[in-house]
Amino acid sequence: MKKLAIVLMVMTCAFSLFAAGAKETAATGELKGPGKVTLTRLGYNAGFDVNKNYMVPIIEDVTGYKVEYFELPAQNADEKLMMEVASGKEYDLLNLSVDQWRTLVGSGALLPLNDLLEKYGKDILAGNSKETWAALSDDNGNILGVPYMYPYDTEVSNFMIVRMDLVRAAGINEIPTTLDGFYDMLVQLKRYYGDRYIILAGPYRNAANGSNSLSFPQIVSSAFGIYNDWMVDEKGNVQYMSEHERFPELVSFLAKCAREGLFDPDWAANTTSSVTEKFASGKAIIASSDRNLAQASIPALSTSHGLGPDDFGFISALEGADGTCKYMESTSIGKVTAILKKSKNAADAVNWMNTKIQNQLYINIGVEGIHFNYDAAGEIAPINPIFADERGDSFYYLDVTDADVFKTEWPSRIRKSEAQWLAFDAATMKTNANRPQIFVENKFAYMPAAESFARYNTTLLNSLNDFVLQVMAGTRGVSDIPTYIRDWKNLGGEDVRKELAAYLATK
């Protein structure tokens, strides 16, 4: 740990040195044009050969630009990125996570794009909202990156998947929509099956989100009006989840379920893989889930247990006894593509992205009649398996989209998997159709880079998750909440709150 800290410190020093020099480097804004330059793009780790993928010639044909793709490693990606930038590598485009982008903004290594976007990126500018551009600009109004917006604003991404064949056998025919109904269902299943099955396996912490996800089901906290770690109360004050007036009730409920054996006894030790394994092998009746778990486990159970679509149920955000139900919107900036000050082809990089946005449907979804058709409702229905074979990997090559248009195109990418679509339709689309009022705006979706947030927030979230798990395990209780909050403040909670409140005041 100490060694790692030293390495990071040295890297930071090197990075600062580079940043000082980079500020003086002016990039050329001259367009060389398609075919006259080879662009270089550094992105996250894909797990496949990104230069030999079928998407490369497709994009080259459309844009006329040859592009060489580079990847960050799966491990130590942030450190490697800093090293590459600090050592003066001249990538034209950096496809970054929001946190990585924030780090580079602080270093001054990124090129302001305002002029280039005005000249060569009109479709990029028009395709995204003013709020998004404000979030990607510094205090002087310099745009330092282009956004890839998460393409669905109101997705119930964390739901529960249920074995309806077992639930029906226990005398339950309906999927619960309220917290009481949910609890009654768990109790009835426990009474009927005893220890034969795990009643509810979890938590499911999406691997992509890593430590940024919660260690308990969000569709349960929704019934207490708790929808995120950071929230804004009715008076407009920024509050942390543990400060919410109903947080004690939430943790008490979770502890009660754990105590009564309704939750998997291995809850604290479970990983994404072990939860998937328990549900897919038929050991668990219900699992905390997202679309990926559904995709992995439904085919397995349908083959091994002969289950059909009707044998799976999905529990969406639950309502409290008083009708409370809050679930946070999924609006967020998913990725940011930035251009380094050192890039010699900045104008062409912007031009390349603009050409891609002009051909968004073709590049990402394909050709009507070959890769997709429009169904009766006018939605895009992918033609399988050619859609997956020829457009399945297009997500990796996305830099920027026309956000509103892509919202209508993106669901087709889920639809290519019957299992994912079954889950998405039940948990998200039906909730949107029947209970759109449950979604709460993410007030911080467009918040610009903030130092304390970047520094402390992951630690705060880990601390919150640990505390809830300890309460569930019975080693701590509701009476420990004040102590926990004191510790939370020492971990930088107040500093983050100040930043969030300051941002909120500007809105």
Place this chain on the structure above:
Amino acid sequence: MRIKPQYSSERGFTLFAYVFMTLLALVCILPCIHVAAKSISGGTLVVGGQIFLFPKQIQFDTMGYILKKTAFFNCLKNTIIVTVLGTFISMFTTITTAYPLSKPSLRGRRVIVLLYVFSMVFFGGIVPAYMVVNTLGLLDTYWALILPFAIIQFNMFVVKSYFEGIPESIEEAAYIDGAGDVQTLTMIVLPMSTPIIATVSLLYAVNYWNNYFHAMMYTSSSSMKTLQVYLYDTIENGQALLENLYGGAFGSTVGQSLVNITTGGIVAAAVTLSIIPIILVYPFVQRYLIQGITIGSVKG
């Protein structure tokens, strides 16, 4: 051959040793068998955690996916190039450094040895190393993975110690017969040093083959990935790889091959395929590896 009669306490210890060593061997081998079994078992059983030691519903779709759809062969090629070329270069630099340093008559020998010891104990750190590799224009090339390990001081000292153990009279005889330094080294000393050359070559080869961290830091393009980096990336991205297949359909409406390809299966197949070259080579080098451990313990 008659076995010497043993006292009961000796017999007890022998029995204990056999049981203990058997258990230890099982602890080492069982995970490998488990992973190999998963790599060729039916996808539904893999996802369901129902594979232990023996494969069930044997299928090769996952292996086929790894071999055809991922960059496995390219990464294997890179690793073999780096290992073979690197081992040759390292052995050249090691021998040509160790031989002169083994001669007491070499002027400044103590200072040179001290410099090697110093650089062995005090490593400059990954950032300076990265800067050097970058400044030399080696990033994203095979040389970035070879030249930083062109000589490992510890290996050089082991070879030097071995050379020091060769009787001086033999070399003197060669000189009397008219051999020069190079001839003496190549025609007299090296043929007498095959055990140490084989052992140190093996140590270098294992180092190059297993090198993950530097390969990860010094390469960025997918065409330059080595097997270790590929393995880590595959393990990390198993879920993402699966998401883009036409997966997640009900058994009745999709070919069995796609049901077979699962995250766990992809990881198991990648790991299994990547250890096959080592398994093939190991029987031929095992003897030298044991010798190497012995030499290291006596002379190191």
